[in-house]
Amino acid sequence: MALRIGIAGISGRMGQLLAEEVAAAGAELAGGITRAGDAAALFAASDVVIDFTHAGTAERHAALAAEHRKPFILGSSGLSLAQEAAVAAAARHVPVVYAANFSPGVAMLLALAERMSAALPPEQYDAEIVEMHHRQKVDAPSGTAIALGRAVARGRGQTLEEVGMESGRHGHTGPRGTGPIGFATLRGGQVVGEHTLLFAAGSEHIALTHRSFDRRVYATGAVRAAHWAAAQPPGLYDMKHVIGLG
Numbered sequence: 739m740a741l742r743i744g745i746a747g748i749s750g751r752m753g754q755l756l757a758e759e760v761a762a763a764g765a766e767l768a769g770g771i772t773r774a775g776d777a778a779a780l781f782a783a784s785d786v787v788i789d790f791t792h793a794g795t796a797e798r799h800a801a802l803a804a805e806h807r808k809p810f811i812l813g814s815s816g817l818s819l820a821q822e823a824a825v826a827a828a829a830r831h832v833p834v835v836y837a838a839n840f841s842p843g844v845a846m847l848l849a850l851a852e853r854m855s856a857a858l859p860p861e862q863y864d865a866e867i868v869e870m871h872h873r874q875k876v877d878a879p880s881g882t883a884i885a886l887g888r889a890v891a892r893g894r895g896q897t898l899e900e901v902g903m904e905s906g907r908h909g910h911t912g913p914r915g916t917g918p919i920g921f922a923t924l925r926g927g928q929v930v931g932e933h934t935l936l937f938a939a940g941s942e943h944i945a946l947t948h949r950s951f952d953r954r955v956y957a958t959g960a961v962r963a964a965h966w967a968a969a970q971p972p973g974l975y976d977m978k979h980v981i982g983l984g
């Protein structure tokens with residue numbers, strides 16, 4: 739029987755593509771909601787719910803997923819640590835795939851970032867993350883940029899909070915610190931998503947860049963994650979698990 743997939747955020751840039759990709763994957767569209775929709779009814783009617791809306795809905799939608807015992811695929815970015823903790827709490831009851839970026843290429847980039855960071859001493863290699871997105875994007879730095887920062891910190895055996903973030907440099911900042919990860923955000927036009935992780939040392943630079951040309955890559959990845967999650971035990975997963983890198 740076809741998997742019944744519900745979409746939160748169905749009127750959005752991502753939501754519209756998700757609806758197409760649900761059909762293309764042979765699944766059934768169980769329903770979709772916008773800002774005004776009934777989220778509880780969506781969870782009741784679906785086997786799995788995919789949510790690409792806004793950080794502000796993550797806590798309530800995660801709680802509904804746990805209450806209705808429905809796997810939950812969360813793509814919204816800009817979540818606070820408290821909102822992320824609520825998502826992790828729901829994952830004790832149902833499978834949750836929470837990924838800042840559902841493209842397989844970024845899953846690979848995150849794995850590489852962690853390995854490179856483990857090998858490059860922070861006293862010699864400054865880590866800087868540059869991202870660019872379309873002018874409609876409402877959160878910064880992007881979820882993917884933060885995920886990259888977390889991967890770099892993990893490679894150093896630390897958390898991003900411990901390592902520290904240097905973002906929005908302006909004016910008399912003083913010299914760069916040794917250790918913190920720099921973040922720079924560009925917004926303009928209709929750029930789908932570009933991320934560069936730069937390791938800069940005195941005599942060399944290493945740059946890893948990912949560019950998305952079509953946001954359908956995220957929709958395909960999220961629908962793939964929905965099918966994968968439907969067969970998993972409760973837990974908090976990301977795209978690395980879905981593509982077998984986790």
Ligand SMILES: NC(=O)C1=CN([C@@H]2O[C@H](COP(=O)(O)OP(=O)(O)OC[C@H]3O[C@@H](n4cnc5c(N)ncnc54)[C@H](OP(=O)(O)O)[C@@H]3O)[C@@H](O)[C@H]2O)C=CC1
Nearest residue numbers: 747749750751752772773791792813814815838839840956
């Ligand atoms: N993880 C990933 O791979 C990707 C993540 N994203 C993230 O997905 C999210 C959505 O992106 P995008 O589709 O471009 O955004 P859009 O603004 O195009 O669409 C947002 C959708 O969510 C709904 N929505 C917005 N705010 C709320 C709210 N407070 N409560 C309930 N519903 C709400 C909107 O409904 P209405 O029409 O009523 O306003 C709309 O359907 C963003 O957080 C973005 O960063 C985007 C691309 C890839």
Ligand SMILES: O=C(O)C1=N[C@H](C(=O)O)C[C@H](O)C1
Nearest residue numbers: 815838839875880881882931
């Ligand atoms: O808002 C977007 O468009 C995107 N958001 C995600 C993020 O914040 O990283 C993923 C992708 O970069 C597109």
